[in-house]
Amino acid sequence: MIKINKDFQAIPSRLIENVTLQQTSSAIATQNGNLYTTNYNHDTVKEALSLLYHDKCAYCESKITSGAYLQVEHYRPKAKVDAKDLPNGQVHKGYYWLGNEWSNLLFACQKCNQQGAKGNRFPIKGIRVLTHPQDSSQYFILHQSMLDEIPLLLNPELVDPSDHLSIDHIGVLHGKSGSGDISIQIYRLNRVDLIIERKKIIDNFVNRIKKQLSRYNDPLLPTRLSPGQFQDQMTIIFEDLIEGQLPQEQYSFVYINILNQFDSLILPHIDPVFQQEIKTAFQTFIHTIFP
Numbered sequence: 001m002i003k004i005n006k007d008f009q010a011i012p013s014r015l016i017e018n019v020t021l022q023q024t025s026s027a028i029a030t031q032n033g034n035l036y037t038t039n040y041n042h043d044t045v046k047e048a049l050s051l052l053y054h055d056k057c058a059y060c061e062s063k064i065t066s067g068a069y070l071q072v073e074h075y076r077p078k079a080k081v082d083a084k085d086l087p088n089g090q091v092h093k094g095y096y097w098l099g100n101e102w103s104n105l106l107f108a109c110q111k112c113n114q115q116g117a118k119g120n121r122f123p124i125k126g127i128r129v130l131t132h133p134q135d136s137s138q139y140f141i142l143h144q145s146m147l148d149e150i151p152l153l154l155n156p157e158l159v160d161p162s163d164h165l166s167i168d169h170i171g172v173l174h175g176k177s178g179s180g181d182i183s184i185q186i187y188r189l190n191r192v193d194l195i196i197e198r199k200k201i202i203d204n205f206v207n208r209i210k211k212q213l214s215r216y217n218d219p220l221l222p223t224r225l226s227p228g229q230f231q232d233q234m235t236i237i238f239e240d241l242i243e244g245q246l247p248q249e250q251y252s253f254v255y256i257n258i259l260n261q262f263d264s265l266i267l268p269h270i271d272p273v274f275q276q277e278i279k280t281a282f283q284t285f286i287h288t289i290f291p
């Protein structure tokens with residue numbers, strides 16, 4: 001998960017058309033979020049989200065090509081809040097007034113969004129808003145009444161996930177906060193398929209480094225690398241980290257973390273005899289890129 005910079009004012013046209021506003025009014029009048037079957041997932045909305053999210057899931061960063069197709073997801077569930085997130089006996093009809101609200105719409109893959117994962121889950125630790133506010137300006141997700149709910153699930157449009165999540169050297173995510181922990185659990189961010197994909201990125205880097213190390217440290221190799229050539233090869237490898245951290249890249253969170261925590265993510269995979277050498281090569285690279 002990475003931070004997404006959404007322009008909350010740039011509302012896709014369909015969401016402000018009469019047909020959409022009427023649907024929202026009906027859902028509010030009947031307190032029935034199931035009336036939202038169209039509009040929120042209109043092509044103009046999908047296109048806007050697809051651009052914003054670079055065709056990646058808001059939660060797990062899987063692309064359409066490697067996961068299931070992406071869906072327009074309601075951060076606050078539109079028709080029901082799961083009983084697991086409510087006090088005993090309380091019923092919540094869902095945030096039936098937020099079905100077409102741009103600031104409540106994210107882009108997510110089926111695996112993160114389905115029942116058993118995010119589904120209708122919406123745990124909070126503040127004051128639950130149970131029915132629609134009279135003033136529609138309060139529908140905005142950054143309105144104080146919404147903030148006072150203190151949602152526990154990470155919303156990449158509102159917070160920087162790096163403050164709440166970390167990754168280890170085998171591709172497993174860990175919470176750095178309560179929100180981080182609960183988001184990993186509910187979005188199921190440590191699904192086996194995701195750990196494998198993240199680990200692949202780390203392994204690929206490690207293997208490329210090891211290959212160059214063997215070309216550098218074998219005295220019998222006729223094409224043995226000089227120290228300068230070795231650093232050049234390391235630079236080529238490390239430059240791919242800079243590419244990988246771009247928001248359009250799948251699992252860019254992994255690359256961001258390798259750049260920021262190279263020692264703990266990459267060095268454990270390197271023979272201790274060569275760790276200092278690799279560490280120095282990386283520091284040299286970083287000083288060149290960010291002098």
Ligand SMILES: [Zn+2]
Nearest residue numbers: 057060109112
């Ligand atoms: Zn996902």
